[in-house]
Amino acid sequence: MSKNIIIAIDAMGGDNAPKVVIEGMSQARTLYPDTRFLAFGDEAIIGPLVAQHSNLENSVEIIHTSEIVSADDKPSQALRRGRQSSMGLAIQAVKDKKAHVAISAGNTGAQMALAKFILRTMPGIERPALISPMPTLRGESVMLDLGANIECDAHNLVQFAIMGAAYVRTVLGLSRPTVGLLNVGVEDLKGKENIRQAAEILKAEEHLHLEFSGFVEGNAIGAGDVDVVVTDGFTGNIALKTAEGTARLVSELLTRAFTSSTSTKIGYLFAKRGLQSLRSHMDPNNHNGGVFLGLNGLVVKSHGGANANGFATAISTAIDMAKNDLIRLISEELAQTTEVGQECGDDS
Amino acid sequence: MSKNIIIAIDAMGGDNAPKVVIEGMSQARTLYPDTRFLAFGDEAIIGPLVAQHSNLENSVEIIHTSEIVSADDKPSQALRRGRQSSMGLAIQAVKDKKAHVAISAGNTGAQMALAKFILRTMPGIERPALISPMPTLRGESVMLDLGANIECDAHNLVQFAIMGAAYVRTVLGLSRPTVGLLNVGVEDLKGKENIRQAAEILKAEEHLHLEFSGFVEGNAIGAGDVDVVVTDGFTGNIALKTAEGTARLVSELLTRAFTSSTSTKIGYLFAKRGLQSLRSHMDPNNHNGGVFLGLNGLVVKSHGGANANGFATAISTAIDMAKNDLIRLISEELAQTTEVGQECGDDS
Structure with a gap:
C-alpha cells in the first residue's frame, strides 16, 4: 500500500446516507488532500453525488453493490446476507489490504458482527x-x-x-x-x-x-x-x-x-x-469516530445521525489512527499482557 | 394527623450528614413555616446543630438512635440490623402515621429494602x-x-x-x-x-x-x-x-x-x-428528591451528595407530594389498571 491513506467507505450506511457521507468525504479531502477513497454502494446514486464535488474527482473509486445492511438487520442477518453489502465489502477491503481503514455510519451491531467475522479478533481477545x-x-x-x-x-x-x-x-x-x-x-x-x-x-x-x-x-x-x-x-x-x-x-x-x-x-x-x-x-460531530478495538484491522464507526461535518471528523479520526498504525501498536501492547488476555479468552 | 405536614428525617444519612441535613431543614422551614420535623439520629450530634437554627427551635423533635445504616451496608444487612437505625425509624414513623413522609440521603439500596419491608408494596406491584x-x-x-x-x-x-x-x-x-x-x-x-x-x-x-x-x-x-x-x-x-x-x-x-x-x-x-x-x-440540587413509587407510604430519597439547598429541595418535594396525597392518587390510578398489575405481580 502507498503511504497515502486509502479509506474504504460504506457510502450507504447512516441516517442521511449517501448524501452526507459524500459531503463528509469532500470536506475531509480538503483537509487531507492525499487521501484516497474506495466508496462502496449503489453507483447510480453515489456517482452523481461524487460528481458534485470537484475535489473528489480523481480520488474516489466507486465499487458498485446494490446490497445494503439496514438499520433493522440483526447481526445474524448481516452475517448471512451482508457480506456483499456496502458495509461488508468496505471491511473486506481492509482484510484484503486494499484499504487502511473502513468507515460506516450504519447499523452498529451489524458492523461489529461483520468486522469480527471478516477481520477476526486479536490473539487473546474474545470480543471487540x-x-x-x-x-x-x-x-x-x-x-x-x-x-x-x-x-x-x-x-x-x-x-x-x-x-x-x-x-x-x-x-x-x-x-x-x-x-x-x-x-x-x-x-x-x-x-x-x-x-x-x-x-x-x-x-x-x-x-x-x-x-x-x-x-x-x-x-x-x-x-x-x-x-x-x-x-x-x-x-x-x-x-x-x-x-x-x-x-x-x-x-x-x-x-x-x-x-x-x-x-x-x-x-x-x-x-x-x-x-x-x-x-x-x-x-x-466534533468527537465522531468510534473504533472497534481488538480486531486485526481498523474499522471506524460514525454516528448514524452525523452530519457532513461529523462524517468528516470520523474520516479524520480514521486517517490519524491509520497513519499512527494503531492496530500494530495496540497489538504490541496487548502482547505484553498476554497471560491475562489468554486467561480471559479461554473463558468463552 | 394535623393538616400541617410532619416529616420524618434520617438525620444521619448522606455524605455530609448530619450538618447539611439540619441546614436543609432550616432552609425548608423558612419557605414552609408550618412544617414539623421528627429528626432521627444521634442526639449528642444533632442537638447542638439544631440549636444553631432559631427557626427549628420548636419545630423539631429529636428521636435518639445510635444505629446508622452505612454507605457500605448491603440491603440484606440493612434489613437485619437497620430497623432501629435513623433510616429505619424514619420510615417506621410513616408506617405508624406519626409522619406524612420520610426522607433520607443515605444508602439507596438499604432505603429501598427497609421501605419495602416496613411499608409493603401496593396491590399488584412487585417492586417499588x-x-x-x-x-x-x-x-x-x-x-x-x-x-x-x-x-x-x-x-x-x-x-x-x-x-x-x-x-x-x-x-x-x-x-x-x-x-x-x-x-x-x-x-x-x-x-x-x-x-x-x-x-x-x-x-x-x-x-x-x-x-x-x-x-x-x-x-x-x-x-x-x-x-x-x-x-x-x-x-x-x-x-x-x-x-x-x-x-x-x-x-x-x-x-x-x-x-x-x-x-x-x-x-x-x-x-x-x-x-x-x-x-x-x-x-x-434544584431537582433533588426522588420518590419510591409503589409503596403504601411516602418515602423520598435525597442525593447522597446534596448540599443544604439540595436537601431543602428534597423536603419541598416531600411536602408537595404529601399535601397532594400522592400515595392515594397513585393507588387509585393503579386500581384502574388492576388486571395488568395483578398479571405482573403473579410472575414473581
Whole structure:
C-alpha cells in the first residue's frame, strides 16, 4: 500500500446516507488532500453525488453493490446476507489490504458482527469493543464499550480495560492510564456480579500497564476522574447518548438564556467567540469516530445521525489512527499482557 | 394527623450528614413555616446543630438512635440490623402515621429494602421504583427506576411504566402521558430480551392510561421526547449521573469560556442573569428528591451528595407530594389498571 491513506467507505450506511457521507468525504479531502477513497454502494446514486464535488474527482473509486445492511438487520442477518453489502465489502477491503481503514455510519451491531467475522479478533481477545474519546473537565477520556456488546461477562470487561488502556497509551500518550469500572456506586459491594468480578480480577493483576481506580459513577465521565471508563455496550451506549442529549439541552437553554432580554442579547455579542468554542467542544460531530478495538484491522464507526461535518471528523479520526498504525501498536501492547488476555479468552 | 405536614428525617444519612441535613431543614422551614420535623439520629450530634437554627427551635423533635445504616451496608444487612437505625425509624414513623413522609440521603439500596419491608408494596406491584423529574428541552419528564432495582425483568419494567404514567398524571397533570423504554436503538429488535418483552406487553395492553412510544435512546431524555422514560435501576442511575456530570462539565466550560478574554468577560456582565437562571435550571440540587413509587407510604430519597439547598429541595418535594396525597392518587390510578398489575405481580 502507498503511504497515502486509502479509506474504504460504506457510502450507504447512516441516517442521511449517501448524501452526507459524500459531503463528509469532500470536506475531509480538503483537509487531507492525499487521501484516497474506495466508496462502496449503489453507483447510480453515489456517482452523481461524487460528481458534485470537484475535489473528489480523481480520488474516489466507486465499487458498485446494490446490497445494503439496514438499520433493522440483526447481526445474524448481516452475517448471512451482508457480506456483499456496502458495509461488508468496505471491511473486506481492509482484510484484503486494499484499504487502511473502513468507515460506516450504519447499523452498529451489524458492523461489529461483520468486522469480527471478516477481520477476526486479536490473539487473546474474545470480543471487540467500540471505543471513543469523550470531552471531560480534564480534557479527554475514553469510554468502551459503546454498543458493540449488549451483554458482557467479567472477562470481557477485563479485556476492555486492557484494550482501553492500550488505546490511551497509544493515542493520548499517557504511560499508565487510570481505569474505572462504571457502576452505581463506588463501594465494593455495589452493582452487578460481572462488574464486581471484573474488579476482583483487575485488582489482582498487578502487572497490567494500567492503574485500576475501582468503580466510578456516571458523573465521573464528565469530570474525567479516570482516563478509561469501562462498561458493557448497553450501558455505554446509553451513557454516551445521555451525555450528548444533555449537552444539546444545555446548549439550547443557553441560547434561550441569551435571547431572554436586551441585556443578555448584548452579552451574547461580546461573549460570542467563547461560546462558539464551547459549543464546538461539546458538539458530538466534533468527537465522531468510534473504533472497534481488538480486531486485526481498523474499522471506524460514525454516528448514524452525523452530519457532513461529523462524517468528516470520523474520516479524520480514521486517517490519524491509520497513519499512527494503531492496530500494530495496540497489538504490541496487548502482547505484553498476554497471560491475562489468554486467561480471559479461554473463558468463552 | 394535623393538616400541617410532619416529616420524618434520617438525620444521619448522606455524605455530609448530619450538618447539611439540619441546614436543609432550616432552609425548608423558612419557605414552609408550618412544617414539623421528627429528626432521627444521634442526639449528642444533632442537638447542638439544631440549636444553631432559631427557626427549628420548636419545630423539631429529636428521636435518639445510635444505629446508622452505612454507605457500605448491603440491603440484606440493612434489613437485619437497620430497623432501629435513623433510616429505619424514619420510615417506621410513616408506617405508624406519626409522619406524612420520610426522607433520607443515605444508602439507596438499604432505603429501598427497609421501605419495602416496613411499608409493603401496593396491590399488584412487585417492586417499588425510584422516580425523579429530569429537566428537558420541553420542560420536565420523569425517569424510573433510578437505582432501587439493579436487575429488572419485563414485568417489573411494565409496572414501572404504569406507575410512572400515574405519577405524571398526578404530579404533572398530563392526562395521557407518553412512555418510552430506554434502549440502544429504536428498532424493534434492539437491546436486551427483558426490554423487548416489556415492549410487547405494553403494545398489547391497550387499556392502560398511557401512550406507549416504543424504544427511546439516551438522547431522548434531554430532548424530552417522552413524558416517562422507563429503565432498570442500574441503567437509570448511570443515565441520571451521566446527565448531571455532563451538565456540570458544560457549566464549568461555560465559566472558562466567559473568562477567556476581555470581550467575553464584558459579555458575562450583561448575560449574568440569563446564565444564572440556566445554571439554576441544570443544578441537580434544584431537582433533588426522588420518590419510591409503589409503596403504601411516602418515602423520598435525597442525593447522597446534596448540599443544604439540595436537601431543602428534597423536603419541598416531600411536602408537595404529601399535601397532594400522592400515595392515594397513585393507588387509585393503579386500581384502574388492576388486571395488568395483578398479571405482573403473579410472575414473581
